Amino acid sequence: MEKDNLAVSAELLCKKYQMGEAEVEVLKNVNLSVAAGEFVAICGPSGAGKTTLLNIISGIDRPTSGKIVVFGEDLADKDEDFLAEFRCNDVGFVFQAYNLVSTLTVAENVAFPMEWQRKPVKEIEARVAELLDIVGLQHRANHFPAQLSGGEQQRVAFARALANDPQLLLADEPTGNLDTANGQKIIQILRMLKAKGKTVIVATHDVQIIQFADQKLVLEDGQLASQNE
Amino acid sequence: MSETFFPVNDLLRRKFQTSLTIITLTLSVTATLFLLLYSERLGFGIAAVKEETLTYGLSMVFSQFLIFMDILILVVGAVITAFIVFLMMKQRTRDFGLIKAAGCPNSLVFGYFLNELLIVTFVGCVLGVVLGFAADFVVANVFRLQIYQKPPNLWLVPLVFGVFLVLALFLGAKPLVKAAKLSPITALSPVQYFGMDEASKFKPLSRSGIILRLSSRSLSRRQAASVRIVILLSAVFVLLTVSICGGIVAGDTTRSWVEGAIGKDVIAIAHDSMVTQYKLLLSKFSRTVENGDFNYLDEKFAVPESILQQLNTAPEIVHIDARLVLEEHVRELSGYKIEPETMSTLPVGDNRTGQSLVVGVDPEKVLSTSFMKGYALNLSDVQEAVIGDTLAQAMYSPTPRIDLSDPLLQKLIVREKIFTITGVCVDPINNGNVTYIPLKTLQNVTGISYVNIVLVKLASSVDRVAALAQLREKIQNINSDFAVFELNAVLQENVAFLGSFWSTILFLPLFTLASAALCLIGYMLLAIDEQRQEFAILRAVGAKPKTVTSILAVQSLVVLLSSCAVGVSLGVITTLMILMPQPVVTSFTILEVAGWLFGALGGMFLLSLYPAVKFARTPLLKIMA
Numbered sequence: 001m002e003k004d005n006l007a008v009s010a011e012l013l014c015k016k017y018q019m020g021e022a023e024v025e026v027l028k029n030v031n032l033s034v035a036a037g038e039f040v041a042i043c044g045p046s047g048a049g050k051t052t053l054l055n056i057i058s059g060i061d062r063p064t065s066g067k068i069v070v071f072g073e074d075l076a077d078k079d080e081d082f083l084a085e086f087r088c089n090d091v092g093f094v095f096q097a098y099n100l101v102s103t104l105t106v107a108e109n110v111a112f113p114m115e116w117q118r119k120p121v122k123e124i125e126a127r128v129a130e131l132l133d134i135v136g137l138q139h140r141a142n143h144f145p146a147q148l149s150g151g152e153q154q155r156v157a158f159a160r161a162l163a164n165d166p167q168l169l170l171a172d173e174p175t176g177n178l179d180t181a182n183g184q185k186i187i188q189i190l191r192m193l194k195a196k197g198k199t200v201i202v203a204t205h206d207v208q209i210i211q212f213a214d215q216k217l218v219l220e221d222g223q224l225a226s227q228n229e
Numbered sequence: 230m231s232e233t234f235f236p237v238n239d240l241l242r243r244k245f246q247t248s249l250t251i252i253t254l255t256l257s258v259t260a261t262l263f264l265l266l267y268s269e270r271l272g273f274g275i276a277a278v279k280e281e282t283l284t285y286g287l288s289m290v291f292s293q294f295l296i297f298m299d300i301l302i303l304v305v306g307a308v309i310t311a312f313i314v315f316l317m318m319k320q321r322t323r324d325f326g327l328i329k330a331a332g333c334p335n336s337l338v339f340g341y342f343l344n345e346l347l348i349v350t351f352v353g354c355v356l357g358v359v360l361g362f363a364a365d366f367v368v369a370n371v372f373r374l375q376i377y378q379k380p381p382n383l384w385l386v387p388l389v390f391g392v393f394l395v396l397a398l399f400l401g402a403k404p405l406v407k408a409a410k411l412s413p414i415t416a417l418s419p420v421q422y423f424g425m426d427e428a429s430k431f432k433p434l435s436r437s438g439i440i441l442r443l444s445s446r447s448l449s450r451r452q453a454a455s456v457r458i459v460i461l462l463s464a465v466f467v468l469l470t471v472s473i474c475g476g477i478v479a480g481d482t483t484r485s486w487v488e489g490a491i492g493k494d495v496i497a498i499a500h501d502s503m504v505t506q507y508k509l510l511l512s513k514f515s516r517t518v519e520n521g522d523f524n525y526l527d528e529k530f531a532v533p534e535s536i537l538q539q540l541n542t543a544p545e546i547v548h549i550d551a552r553l554v555l556e557e558h559v560r561e562l563s564g565y566k567i568e569p570e571t572m573s574t575l576p577v578g579d580n581r582t583g584q585s586l587v588v589g590v591d592p593e594k595v596l597s598t599s600f601m602k603g604y605a606l607n608l609s610d611v612q613e614a615v616i617g618d619t620l621a622q623a624m625y626s627p628t629p630r631i632d633l634s635d636p637l638l639q640k641l642i643v644r645e646k647i648f649t650i651t652g653v654c655v656d657p658i659n660n661g662n663v664t665y666i667p668l669k670t671l672q673n674v675t676g677i678s679y680v681n682i683v684l685v686k687l688a689s690s691v692d693r694v695a696a697l698a699q700l701r702e703k704i705q706n707i708n709s710d711f712a713v714f715e716l717n718a719v720l721q722e723n724v725a726f727l728g729s730f731w732s733t734i735l736f737l738p739l740f741t742l743a744s745a746a747l748c749l750i751g752y753m754l755l756a757i758d759e760q761r762q763e764f765a766i767l768r769a770v771g772a773k774p775k776t777v778t779s780i781l782a783v784q785s786l787v788v789l790l791s792s793c794a795v796g797v798s799l800g801v802i803t804t805l806m807i808l809m810p811q812p813v814v815t816s817f818t819i820l821e822v823a824g825w826l827f828g829a830l831g832g833m834f835l836l837s838l839y840p841a842v843k844f845a846r847t848p849l850l851k852i853m854a
Binding site: 055058060061080081084085087088089093095099100101102103104108112113115116160 | 438439442443446447762763765766767768769770771772773774776849850853
């Protein structure tokens with residue numbers, strides 16, 4: 001894989017947490033390379049370190065040791081303000097628990113990452129409408145998250161993650177909490193993103209998602225057990 | 230699950246929330262008890278001196294202030310308590326639903342949470358009472374204020390403990406009863422906490438716009454809590470305004486009364502002993518002094534005609550107020566009042582007697598201008614009198630035996646002559662136990678043709694020191710027993726005494742401010758705790774730490790400004806229209822009050838930012854966890 005074409009690269013990535021007296025090593029010397037436009041599925045049992053790996057790639061968390069470079073930026077030595085801008089502009093994150101802002105409506109939840117960027121109002125309105133159309137929730141634009149089902153909230157989370165048209169989309173168990181019908185809608189969105197050539201890294205157990213991934217990584221006990229192109 | 234252990238374990242599991250609630254409740258009880266003990270001792274201080282010093286009218290102004298402050302302190306404490314327990318129990322609605330959904334009977338869940346409420350309020354109240362008492366003890370021993378020479382009123386301890394415990398239990402149980410009535414599914418619904426089901430049409434905003442929107446939404450989502458904190462801080466600002474504005478305005482007003490009654494730059498000319506006695510009479514306002522057996526009727530005190538002529542012809546003197554000062558036995562004469570509805574006649578007052586300083590003044594030449602109820606003497610040969618407020622209280626106030634008494638409806642007898650009382654004045658001379666009568670009338674009644682003291686004022690254009698020296702020389706040349714004294718020193722002594730009272734009262738806003746700031750910090754901590762997840766999301770999606778600080782700052786500012794607007798308006802109205810008759814408000818007073826209030830507002834705002842800044846610096850993952 002050419003270095004210029006790399007979206008994400010991790011070298012000897014380690015992450016340890018202090019849990020009371022005990023030290024828990026969540027990631028152990030993980031090496032990873034994701035090319036731009038690649039669709040990667042990370043699977044593995046619960047507690048294997050999938051969410052931690054996504055958190056480190058997105059700049060939400062920092063590695064204890066090792067190197068994490070995303071679009072040429074070494075995230076380990078960046079300050080909070082840089083990481084905030086990075087998360088706003090370059091990365092879209094779909095959380096397992098949706099994490100919508102309860103005080104904002106669906107449309108506002110989708111709009112606010114663009115509002116951070118001070119985009120023109122008309123552009124934001126058009127983009128919100130476009131994204132809600134993609135996830136099929138235009139009729140829910142003025143509802144609050146508390147009024148939506150889990151599947152609908154997950155679709156809003158996808159729309160928000162795509163708001164600033166990020167180069168990289170990270171999704172943590174996007175279909176894990178959903179029924180089949182809603183799960184299918186999410187898979188359709190993921191397929192669409194792949195078709196558009198977005199770099200996508202998904203932590204998932206969903207066989208359908210794993211099947212159409214370009215790269216499949218298996219995390220077990222904090223280590224990459226296998227890589228399957 | 231044991232009914233006894235579950236509440237304890239649950240409280241221990243939620244360490245942060247539990248300790249925050251207990252700390253805020255403790256602070257509320259501590260501040261209330263301390264402030265009540267403080268103002269009660271202040272009341273004691275005034276009560277202790279008012280028999281001998283500080284005229285009745287002025288001690289009434291202080292008492293009125295203290296009573297109002299005490300009421301406000303209790304109200305503020307009660308509102309804080311209501312706010313804390315409401316927040317604590319409202320946050321448990323979801324838990325209530327969860328436990329019910331798991332199959333626990335309603336009464337048992339209710340019992341669990343009631344026990345939690347009981348534990349928290351009991352611990353908070355006990356700690357608050359102990360700390361409040363300790364704070365009082367520390368202040369008494371560290372500052373050694375004059376008022377602290379009196380013992381604390383121990384009855385306030387069980388009173389505050391009881392009132393707050395009952396209040397907290399009652400108000401805390403309210404949201405619990407409400408939660409108990411909800412079905413598990415309703416109790417679990419997020420709408421219970423977010424309280425949002427409608428929104429206006431989507432309209433994108435600027436970055437500052439979204440900060441305002443998030444702030445206002447969070448405040449309105451926590452509507453009940455927001456309204457309560459605004460009410461709480463409004464009460465605090467009323468208390469603050471009444472004590473600051475009241476303290477300053479009342480201080481200025483009462484000082485102007487005393488200055489007006491004694492007169493500024495007034496010079497007394499009389500026999501040496503008479504001047505000493507006159508100064509002593511003026512000093513009775515600020516310190517306990519005995520009159521002694523002073524014989525005002527001694528003819529040696531008569532101001533010689535030659536001195537009066539000298540004064541009348543002196544070009545540097547612009548004002549001469551010749552007076553006859555005596556001490557007389559005076560008697561109240563009862564009056565009648567016609568009941569407008571029944572047209573029946575009601576007796577007013579009785580026939581009480583007493584000793585009073587009687588001062589004969591020429592109404593047209595009198596130097597002083599006292600604060601007055603009724604009107605001042607204006608004719609020189611009528612049988613009218615103006616009495617001092619202390620005399621009015623001693624001889625003309627209703628008692629258990631006398632239902633109706635009003636000096637302005639009654640009369641006064643001096644040497645068997647009846648005088649119509651036209652006004653009641655606040656006057657420091659003889660500490661308000663004084664009767665002013667037209668000079669000519671008093672001379673006619675007593676048969677004394679002379680005056681025994683002359684008050685004069687020099688022209689402002691003259692060299693005061695030189696003019697005084699010249700005047701002294703002239704008087705000494707006429708009669709060496711006569712002296713010239715400036716009364717400014719006595720005036721300053723009285724004004725300083727009054728100032729010391731008001732400055733003691735001004736301690737109250739500092740304590741109030743401190744407790745209000747702590748409550749605001751408590752509110753901010755609770756607000757942060759409640760919005761923790763939201764802030765984590767915002768930061769995870771690209772908001773910078775300073776954005777989180779801005780959102781919290783806006784929330785704090787909205788709460789503070791709304792409370793300030795309500796509280797300051799009510800406080801000013803209360804001070805100027807209810808507590809202080811004819812207030813003296815200068816532009817400097819307004820600036821002084823505004824400065825204090827802005828300082829308080831700014832200080833509270835900055836303090837409230839502390840938890841916000843601290844939270845914004847917390848690593849994102851720690852918040853998300």
